[in-house]
Amino acid sequence: MIFNINGNEVNILIGDNILNKFDQEKKYFIIYQDSLSNELNKIVSNLKYYDIYKAPDGERAKDINVVLDIIKKMVKKGYTRKDAIISLGGGTISDLAGFVASIYMRGIDLINIPTTLLSMVDASIGGKNGVNFEGIKNVIGTFYQPKIIINDISFLRTLPKEEVLNGMGEVIKYSVTMDKNLYNYLIDNKDNILNLNKESLIFIIESSIKDKMKIVINDEKETNGLRTVLNFGHTIGHAIESGSEFKIKHGFAVSYGMICETQIGINERIINEDVYYAIKNVVDLYKIKIDLNNININKALESLGKDKKRLNNRKIMIPLPVRIGEFEIFMLDLDIIEKGFIRCLN
Ligand SMILES: NC(=O)c1ccc[n+]([C@@H]2O[C@H](COP(=O)([O-])OP(=O)(O)OC[C@H]3O[C@@H](n4cnc5c(N)ncnc54)[C@H](O)[C@@H]3O)[C@@H](O)[C@H]2O)c1
Structure with missing residues (x-):
């Protein structure tokens, strides 16, 4: 399904075991959750150039210090606007990765791979992102549409x-x-x-x-x-x-x-x-x-x-x-x- 949101195209795919649609010439910075360590291989086996970043689990991922740590690593590895960020995880990861993607060099492509039902039906779509600050949820954030969202229902089989x-x-x-x-x-x-x-x-x-x-x-x-x-x-x-x-x-x-x-x-x-x-x-x-x-x-x-x-x-x-x-x-x-x-x- 392709949606056009104020001139930005968002391509949304849904299926079972569909993780093979990546542009091999791009470099990808993958932000993932610990619970997905075993599944990470499904993604990286389809990529030529990539780096991985394990974010803390749950709301602890949505922290400005995690944002800065990711940016530091992306700068060190020479990521440019031609590259992309992949988020692999639940809504906390798409909120974190979406925010980073929206501010890194004023915007770098974002691919969401949601792995919880909540993130498939809600958090990974719509372009809202954010991190928590001073105990207030989502107080720092932007609106930024992902380019691609890949809903692979095979992830849901391990979900509690x-x-x-x-x-x-x-x-x-x-x-x-x-x-x-x-x-x-x-x-x-x-x-x-x-x-x-x-x-x-x-x-x-x-x-x-x-x-x-x-x-x-x-x-x-x-x-x-x-x-x-x-x-x-x-x-x-x-x-x-x-x-x-x-x-x-x-x-x-x-x-x-x-x-x-x-x-x-x-x-x-x-x-x-x-x-x-x-x-x-x-x-x-x-x-x-x-x-x-x-x-x-x-x-x-x-x-x-x-x-x-x-x-x-x-x-x-x-x-x-x-x-x-x-x-x-x-x-x-x-x-x-x-x-x-x-x-x-x-
Ligand atoms: N931006 C938006 O529009 C929007 C909308 C709704 C919710 N949200 C945000 O989403 C967050 C909640 O998302 P969530 O419920 O996905 O939480 P989450 O990201 O914390 O994931 C829930 C738990 O499931 C685990 N998990 C993830 N995928 C798994 C899998 N395939 N198998 C086994 N375990 C797995 C995670 O490690 C985590 O412990 C909140 O921070 C909320 O603010 C954002």
Whole structure:
């Protein structure tokens, strides 16, 4: 699939064992995660010139000192704008590598090879990147589109089940806000999806990518409000992540966030109950559960107050599905969201 985002072409490939499409004349700086050490060979066996860099696991990769260390090594090895960076790993690696690619010599080609379901359906696409600083997530970052994204589902076979469910949270989000066909597929094919059936994985990944890209093409840099739909469930989701000191994973927090935000919509009489039951039904079907005891409510409320989608003082932009597969964006008072959140936790 080729998408054109404001003049930048993004080529997205999906398949099983498809890692053989590299320009042999380029030099590649590969940034990878330790968990992918065994898989690295699949990539380098297809390359003539390359260097490798093992990034720390998880959020520790998204650190400005790691960025500087990579740049130091690239300068030493003589990388120029004719070369490229490859990211091999989950969303933390595509966020890190994307940021480096966007600033190295004012921009060097980026190839994303996502290896978690979350990064295939979300983090590796759309051009947002970033690292954390002073305890604030993604506070340093840019918008920079990768040239190529290679979704090789063979990576998903080593992924722990919890990480698969983590990615499913975002797939469910696309389905309920934008894609009724995907929603019906999720309901009818749970076992195939969770057993990592090839056709099912390709179907849900391809649908999610098309859904996200439809939005990104029309609002690449969050300037006209459309991209807000990608944040359905995230206002409360981020508060849950933060209130649990990130013990609760993003996709799980967002799934619970979608349920709570929908409940708030019902209380405000802006959406009807059918949507709530449809969302709860699919989240329960996949057994995406969180432990509410892990959440410090005060910390969660503090994070809610800092929500980046706040427009002026006490209003927050909340996208909600008005029917399965269709969304609208509403402006809600922070007080209403806070009260709804507390009600939802009880
Ligand atoms: N830029 C964006 O638009 C965007 C969107 C969503 C999320 N994100 C970011 O993505 C990050 C989360 O991504 P993630 O959930 O992929 O986390 P992650 O990169 O930490 O990966 C999760 C875990 O899975 C392991 N792993 C990766 N691939 C594996 C494989 N094939 N087999 C076995 N283990 C494997 C990793 O080593 C890690 O321990 C967050 O930092 C978030 O902010 C960015």
